Amino acid sequence: MDNIVFGRYISGDSALHRMDPRAKILAMLFLIISIFIPSGIFGYVFIGIILLDGVFLAKLSISYIFKAMKPMMFMMFFLLLVNVFVIRNGDVLFTVFDYPIYEKAVFQTFYIVIRLLFMITITTLLTATTKPLELTLGIEDLLSPFKRIGVPAHIIAMMISIALRYIPTLIEETQRIMKAQASRGVDLEEGSFKEKISALLSLIIPLFISSFQRAEDLASAMEARGYDPEKKRTRYHILKMQNMDYLFVFFSILVLLLVILIKVVFYAI
Amino acid sequence: MSIIFERLTHIYDASLTTSQVALHEVDLEVMDGTFSAIIGETGSGKTTLVQHINALLIPNEGCVKVDEFVVTKKKKENKNLKMLRKKVGVVFQFPEYQLFEETILKDIIFGPKNFGMNEADAIEKAKEVIQLVGLDESYLEKNPFNLSGGQKRRIAIAGILAADPDILVLDEPTAGLDPQGAKEMMTLFTTLNKDHNKTIIMVTHDMEHVFHYCDHVVFMKDGKVDKNCSTKQFFEDIEYLKSMDVKLPFIIETKELLRKKGIVIEEYVETIEELVNRIQNEVKKHG
Ligand SMILES: Nc1ncnc2c1ncn2[C@@H]1O[C@H](COP(=O)(O)OP(=O)(O)OP(=O)(O)O)[C@@H](O)[C@H]1O
Numbered sequence: 001m002d003n004i005v006f007g008r009y010i011s012g013d014s015a016l017h018r019m020d021p022r023a024k025i026l027a028m029l030f031l032i033i034s035i036f037i038p039s040g041i042f043g044y045v046f047i048g049i050i051l052l053d054g055v056f057l058a059k060l061s062i063s064y065i066f067k068a069m070k071p072m073m074f075m076m077f078f079l080l081l082v083n084v085f086v087i088r089n090g091d092v093l094f095t096v097f098d099y100p101i102y103e104k105a106v107f108q109t110f111y112i113v114i115r116l117l118f119m120i121t122i123t124t125l126l127t128a129t130t131k132p133l134e135l136t137l138g139i140e141d142l143l144s145p146f147k148r149i150g151v152p153a154h155i156i157a158m159m160i161s162i163a164l165r166y167i168p169t170l171i172e173e174t175q176r177i178m179k180a181q182a183s184r185g186v187d188l189e190e191g192s193f194k195e196k197i198s199a200l201l202s203l204i205i206p207l208f209i210s211s212f213q214r215a216e217d218l219a220s221a222m223e224a225r226g227y228d229p230e231k232k233r234t235r236y237h238i239l240k241m242q243n244m245d246y247l248f249v250f251f252s253i254l255v256l257l258l259v260i261l262i263k264v265v266f267y268a269i
Numbered sequence: 270m271s272i273i274f275e276r277l278t279h280i281y282d283a284s285l286t287t288s289q290v291a292l293h294e295v296d297l298e299v300m301d302g303t304f305s306a307i308i309g310e311t312g313s314g315k316t317t318l319v320q321h322i323n324a325l326l327i328p329n330e331g332c333v334k335v336d337e338f339v340v341t342k343k344k345k346e347n348k349n350l351k352m353l354r355k356k357v358g359v360v361f362q363f364p365e366y367q368l369f370e371e372t373i374l375k376d377i378i379f380g381p382k383n384f385g386m387n388e389a390d391a392i393e394k395a396k397e398v399i400q401l402v403g404l405d406e407s408y409l410e411k412n413p414f415n416l417s418g419g420q421k422r423r424i425a426i427a428g429i430l431a432a433d434p435d436i437l438v439l440d441e442p443t444a445g446l447d448p449q450g451a452k453e454m455m456t457l458f459t460t461l462n463k464d465h466n467k468t469i470i471m472v473t474h475d476m477e478h479v480f481h482y483c484d485h486v487v488f489m490k491d492g493k494v495d496k497n498c499s500t501k502q503f504f505e506d507i508e509y510l511k512s513m514d515v516k517l518p519f520i521i522e523t524k525e526l527l528r529k530k531g532i533v534i535e536e537y538v539e540t541i542e543e544l545v546n547r548i549q550n551e552v553k554k555h556g
Pocket residue numbers: 281282289290291309310311312313314315316317318
């Protein structure tokens with residue numbers, strides 16, 4: 001019953017913790033875009049090194065990042081399997097039980113897995129070093145230019161922040177219910193398919209019930225305090241970008257440009 | 270047969286910088302057939318301690334022995350966890366959140382069936398335990414989600430009892446119940462302990478319950494067992510209780526106030542009637 005760590009904020013005092021949330025969100029966007037540029041092995045090695053530095057800057061350990069990925073391992077494995085067998089491009093690399101495996105299939109699958117790993121690393125870096133409230137403020141600020149064209153920046157930010165705020169609660173709740181049902185003999189790892197379904201239901205139903213309960217309570221509590229999403233609000237914390245923050249965003253743009261350069265140099269379109 | 274903790278250490282998030290030593294080299298033995306209270310201020314490690322008894326948590330160091338079962342940090346050696354969990358029933362704080370079936374009957378037989386009991390036996394058992402927790406058989410066909418909080422909790426406890434555990438671990442079982450409901454719960458646990466021979470380990474913050482229902486007290490402080498003795502010994506050591514900021518049960522506090530006024534009652538008194546009689550005697554003596 002290992003702790004689920006994906007999406008959790010880890011209190012700390014690293015360089016990344018102190019950074020302006022807007023700078024972090026922007027940097028995250030640029031890095032994610034650079035992941036999706038098919039820049040081949042060189043590009044990915046380069047991004048990998050940059051991300052390692054990020055993990056170091058956040059004072060997290062590599063094992064923590066792997067822990068965050070753990071819940072998604074199953075999905076990744078599945079994806080990998082399907083991909084390897086379905087893609088039929090390029091040369092045949094080898095055969096498994098008379099089933100040909102193609103070179104392209106292996107490479108593409110490898111890239112997909114790498115991309116997923118990098119995505120998780122980047123989001124973990126963001127959520128582990130940014131308090132949910134800061135994240136909301138950051139998102140709201142970044143969306144505010146779009147207010148003019150009718151984007152409800154505040155409402156979107158509030159929804160995102162509530163969702164983020166409830167990730168740890170939901171995780172805690174899941175662990176609690178898992179323990180409670182384990183005490184009643186539920187075994188999520190063993191048993192027949194039918195037993196597994198029933199085990200999963202014993203987890204999901206209580207989780208849904210308590211989530212709805214919580215959502216209702218929260219809505220009532222917000223209404224009782226006169227919350228109105230349309231009203232203009234003042235802030236207690238005013239975000240202010242420091243030189244470091246600008247530098248950080250600039251640096252992430254640089255990474256993106258370099259990745260594009262790598263692509264152009266090694267894999268001319 | 271007993272529950273033995275040996276140099277048990279538990280660290281949460283051991284791999285992180287935010288790691289938390291919740292238990293530090295705890296040595297403790299809980300004898301069979303006792304009704305023990307585990308008390309201590311919030312965060313002292315009570316929940317962490319009891320969740321080791323059925324291997325919901327695995328020790329970082331040391332071990333827990335329950336009869337022939339031994340749980341250590343070596344995952345591979347911890348076999349038969351399911352049988353251990355059948356033997357040790359754990360009732361969580363707010364257990365009503367674990368209900369999920371559409372009828373109470375189905376929810377109660379869920380545990381026993383997981384532990385390998387056949388359906389017919391499980392249904393028989395359900396009929397037995399629903400009465401044990403103070404509800405009647407007509408409830409079995411009802412939907413658990415339409416009940417009151419207190420009733421839901423009874424159903425949840427019935428679901429644990431249905432697997433017929435030898436050891437019952439209760440984590441703050443009366444939290445959030447009205448005084449009458451809490452009293453009925455405590456009476457139920459006493460019955461289970463005295464008439465059904467179940468070893469009971471109860472985490473609680475209610476000193477009245479400890480005083481009136483438990484025979485042993487384990488006092489936790491900062492992840493260690495600070496005191497482990499009989500209830501009588503525990504509540505006789507007024508100096509210790511005061512130094513630890515333990516809220517005195519009504520009878521002990523009354524005795525203490527009387528002592529300050531010069532009326533000294535030496536005997537350990539357990540009921541209000543007895544206390545009143547003693548006071549009467551003292552008053553008569555002094556005329
Ligand atoms: N899931 C967890 N992750 C990290 N730390 C935890 C976790 N659960 C408990 N702790 C920490 O372990 C310590 C002991 O917690 P525990 O829940 O055992 O206390 P408790 O005595 O049961 O308290 P309470 O009376 O409030 O229920 C606390 O310092 C707590 O912060």
